[in-house]
Amino acid sequence: MTVKTNQEIERRFLVTSIDPDIRRFPSRRIQQGYFETPPYFSLRVRISDDVKAEITRKDGIGIQRTEATLPTDLATAEFLLASCTDVLDKARYLRDGWEVDFYEGPLAGLVIAEFESPDAAEAELPPWIQAAREVTDTVSNRVLARLATSLVALSDDRPRQAARLADFIGRL
Secondary structure (H helix, E strand, O other), X not given: OOXXXXXXXXXXXXXXXXXXXXXXXXXXXXXXXXOOOOOOEEEEEEEEOOOEEEEEEEEOOOOEEEEEEEEEOHHHHHXXXXXXXXXXXXXXXXXXXXXXXXEOHHHOOOEEEEEEOOOHHHOOOOOOEEEEEEOOOOOOHHHHHHHHHHHHOOOOOHHHHHHHHHHHHHOO
16 A cells, blocks of 8 residues: 655634525445544544545644555554544535535534645635634644544533533634
């Protein structure tokens, strides 16, 4: 297997209102987990639709990062995922070059839209995303996976779990 390395240039937006038609577009279910790493570096394992798996290393923060991806088999990915400190689940919808993630489990209700391309710095929100705030420099999936893990600890106290998620979103 070959490691694919590239410069990732993307912008992320916290979505507060979106056209519900987004759910008619192509999608996939994603489960991804993260290993403890130093700041500005992440190591993730991802399983998509229970059929595709990969390990990804990302260096840096903000709009531009270096990303190296290694495809792997499902058994290896499942083994690694069980060893991750932080895990999240989401449904990703693809539309017009945008990836729109609807988070599940303890992050249910959170929606993040990402636009990745060499021109991402120039990306403008499409009209089907009616309201959003840019969170490129403050929110990554690594951060969200860590939040999901802390919220799972409150799973017996749903109101407190929901309040903590709302507080996190309100601080963005």
